[in-house]
Amino acid sequence: MLAEKGKIFVNHIGFIPKSPKYFVVMDPPAKDFQIIRRMDKKTVFSGQLQEVSGDLGNGWIGTFSEVSEEGTYLIRCGNLQSRVVTIYKDIYDYPLRTIFNYFPSQRCGDSITGWHSPCHITDGRRIDTGEHIDVTGGWHQSCDLRKWTFGTSYGLLGLVQLGFRKPRWNTGQIAEEVLWGNQYFHKMIRPDGGLMDHVVIPLGWIEERNIYPNNAPSVATYTTIIGQALSAKLFESDDTEYSHKCLEIAKRMWQYITGPDYPHDPYEPPVIPKYHEWMPGFFNQNYPGSALDLGDSLYAALMLFRATRENTWLEEAISRASALVDLQVGGDAVLDPAAACFYVGPGRADYVCAYCDGIYGPIGLTELIQLLPNHKYVGKWLRAIYLLAEQKSRIASKNPWGLVPSYWYRTDPSGGRKAGSGYYRYFYEYHGVRFGLNFDILGNALFLLRAHKITGNRRYRDIAYRQLDWILGCNPFDASTVEGVGRNQPERLINTDEFFPPTPQIPGAVMTGICGTQEDEPAELGLGSDVEYDMPPTSLLMWLLVELQEIVD
Secondary structure: OOOOOOOOOOOOEOOOOOOOOOEEOOOOOEEEEEEEEOOOEEEEEEEEOOEEEEOOOOEEOOOOOOOOOOOEEEEOOOOEEEEEEEOOOOHHHHHHHHHHHHHHOEEOOOOOOOOOOOOOOOEEOOOOOOOOOOOOOOOOOOOOOOEEHHHHHHHHHHHHHHHHHOOOOOOOOHHHHHHHHHHHHHEEOOOOOOEEEOOOOOOOOOOOEEEEEEOOOHHHHHHHHHHHHHHHHHHOOOOOHHHHHHHHHHHHHHHHHOOOOOOOOOOOOOOOOOOOOOOOOOOOOOOOOOHHHHHHHHHHHHHHHHHHHHHHHHHHHHHHHHHHOOEOOOOOOOOOOOHHHHEOOOOOOEEEEOOOOHHHHHHHHHHHHHHHHOOOOOOHHHHHHHHHHHHHHHHOOOOOOOOOOOEEEEEOOOOOEEEEOEEEOEEEEEEOOOOOHHHHHHHHHHHHHHHHHHHHHHHHHHHHHHHHHHHHHOOOOEEEOOOOOOOOOOOOOOOOOOOOOOOOOOOOOOOOOOOOOOOEEEEOOOOOHHHOEHHHHHHHHHHHHHHHOOOOO
C-alpha cells in the first residue's frame, strides 16, 4: 500500500520538548519546510527534507527536533500543512490514563468495571480430572473472552511500571488493578510451581470453562515471574505481606522451570481453539537452553535480583547473559547486519525469528551492564548490544518511516529482503497467517532507549521514538492503532460468530497493529488480526510511554 500523496504524516498526539521529532511526506511539493507557531504565526524553524529511497516506498523525512518550546505548531511544506502539532512536557499523561482504562474494562469475573460483568464466575474445570478449581479474576486478553496465560501475563509489566511512576491522578486504582490481575495468576500456579496453560474454552459468558493443567509456554512462565517480582517491588512499602507472597510465588515458579522435572521439549498446545490453527509449532524456537529461553530467564533473574537484592539472582543472570551472547552470529554489523542475530540454540544454524517473544534478552543485557559496568564480561555484553542496536537502526534508516524490521531469517522466508548473510521482514507471517507488529517494535523501542543510555548514541534513541510514531499515526494509513488516542483508528475486530455481544470499543486498547503482504509491504487495515485489541502491546505501550515521560535529555 502506497501512502497518500499530498499529506504530512506525523505523530498524532505530539511530542515532549526534548524528544526527536520527525514527519514524513510522500512526493512533497517543495524540499524545504517550516515550523509555524500558531500563537503568532511566526516561523520558528526551517529545514530541508531528506529523501529515503528503499524499503516500504520512497518518501521524504523532515526533522525538527531543535524545536523544544512548549506550544502548538503547524508544519508547512509548500502548499501542504499539517494538523496541529503539540509540544508539551506531559504529552503522554492523558494517553497513559486512557490506556490504563483497558485493564479494568477487560476484567473477567464479578467486577464492577468489566465491560460485560459479571462473567465467568464459575471458572473452571480441570480437563484431566473434572475437578473444579477457582481461577476467577484476571483479564480477557483480546477481542474475545479468553484468558491466555501467555498474553495476559504481559499485562503486569505496564501496570507496575505505571505504578512506579506514581501519576498524580492515581488514587490507588493501579495497585487495585494489579491485585485483580494477580489473583488469576496466583490461582493458576500448581503446587509444584508450574504455571498452568490457559482458560479459553468453551466460549460463552456463563458456562464453566476448562483448565488445562499442562505447562504454559515457558515465556509465559518467565513473564509471570517477572510480573510477580515487579509486583513485590511495587507493594514492598504499602503491603509487606502481599509483597512477600508475590516474591515467594516467583521463586517457586523459578525453581520448577529451572529444575529437573521441567520438560526440555518446546511447548505444544493441548487444544487448538477456532482461528488458532497456527499454534502448533508457533513456540518451537523456545526450549531450555535456546536463545529465547536464555533471554527470558536472564530478565526474570534480573527482576528477582531487583526485588530481593540477593546476589544469587545476579549470578543467575550473568550465566545466562554469557550463554546468550555466545549464540550471537557475530561479525561486522555494517557489512553484515545479520551478525546481530542469534542462533536458535546450540547446534542450530537457523536464526531466532519469533513473534511476541525475544524482547527480554536484549533488554536484559542492557540492564545488566547498568548494574555491573565493571564486570569482566561487560565487553562481550557491550559488543552484543552494539551489534543489535546497529542492525536495528541501520536497517530502519532504509525506509522513510524509521520502522525497525523485527524478523530475521537465515534463508529467504518468501518476501524476505536480503541483508548480508541473512534476510529480514518488517511484517510477520507464519504459515500464511499475518500478525501485527506493534508488540515487537515496542520491544525494539525499549531496547534502543537503553542502548542509547549505555552508548550515548542518539541515533538509537531517535529510532526508538519512531516506533512510537508508527503506532500513533505516522504510518502509510495516517491511522493510530490505539483506540481513543490519536485519529483515524480502523474499526476493531468484531467477533460475533463465537460469542455475543461483541467486544465494544475500549478507549486505550492497542491493536496488534498493521500487517504486511506476502511481499512484505503494508497491507490494508481491517484484515482481522491487525485490528484486534491485545493486552501484550497495550501493556508495552504503557511501559514505553512511562519511560519516555522521564526523558529530559
